[in-house]
Amino acid sequence: MSTPPSQGNPFAQNQPQGQPQGQNPFAQGQPQAPYPPQGGQPGFPQQATAPYAPVPPEQPRRKLSFKTIKNIAIAVIVVGVAAGAYISSQDDASTASVGDCMHRGSSDDSNPDLEVVDCTSSDAQYEVLAKVKGNYTGLTAQTKCETEAKDFEYVYTESGDGSDFLLCLKDYKK
Numbered sequence: 001m002s003t004p005p006s007q008g009n010p011f012a013q014n015q016p017q018g019q020p021q022g023q024n025p026f027a028q029g030q031p032q033a034p035y036p037p038q039g040g041q042p043g044f045p046q047q048a049t050a051p052y053a054p055v056p057p058e059q060p061r062r063k064l065s066f067k068t069i070k071n072i073a074i075a076v077i078v079v080g081v082a083a084g085a086y087i088s089s090q091d092d093a094s095t096a097s098v099g100d101c102m103h104r105g106s107s108d109d110s111n112p113d114l115e116v117v118d119c120t121s122s123d124a125q126y127e128v129l130a131k132v133k134g135n136y137t138g139l140t141a142q143t144k145c146e147t148e149a150k151d152f153e154y155v156y157t158e159s160g161d162g163s164d165f166l167l168c169l170k171d172y173k174k
Contacts, residue, residue: 092114092115092116093114093115093116093156093158093167094158094163094165095116096114096116096128096131096167097128097131098128098129098130098131099127099128100116100119100127100128101116101117101118101119101121101124101125101126101127101128101172102114102115102116102117102124102125102126102127102128102167102169102172103115103117103121103123103124103125103126104125104126112156114126114156114167119172124172124174125171125172126154126169126170126171126172127169127170127171127172128167128168128169129145129148129149129151129152129168129169129170130145130148130149130152130166130167130168131165131166131167131168132144132145132148132165132166132168133163133164133165133166134164134165134166135157135159135164136155136157136164136166137157141155141157141166142155144166144168145166145168148168149168149170151170152168152169152170153169153170153171154168154169154170155167155168155169156169
């Protein structure tokens with residue numbers, strides 16, 4: 001069996017003799033409190049400075065400016081006009097094919113405004129006998145329709161929108 005050391009703290013091996021336990025051996029005549037003051041939570045050392053930079057406050061959300069709203073409105077209008085033009089052109093003469101029925105929307109001979117209609121419709125006036133790609137004028141259009149469709153009565157040519165074509169038409173008989 002072993003005997004305990006002469007002082008009460010067995011781990012205080014290198015303390016000078018004559019110092020009471022728990023006191024600072026380097027203190028010079030200053031009274032010491034029984035427990036040193038500690039900041040923060042018990043058991044955790046107090047940190048003098050934060051380990052990271054402080055987080056900046058959140059910036060307020062930016063409101064939409066008049067210019068942004070105006071640009072969005074213009075974009076919506078442009079898309080709407082383009083979609084409307086596309087939808088309205090779906091019944092144009094350029095979409096006609098052999099066997100389709102056509103309706104004349106204008107009495108102007110230089111711009112008859114032909115539209116594709118259902119053959120059961122009361123608007124059906126003409127039937128497409130032939131559709132030929134290419135740019136044709138006057139006499140050449142007549143000659144081409146004579147070779148493509150023997151019983152044609154009318155010719156319709158369109159050019160300029162990148163799709164030049166010729167339609168050979170006859171009256172639609174209901």
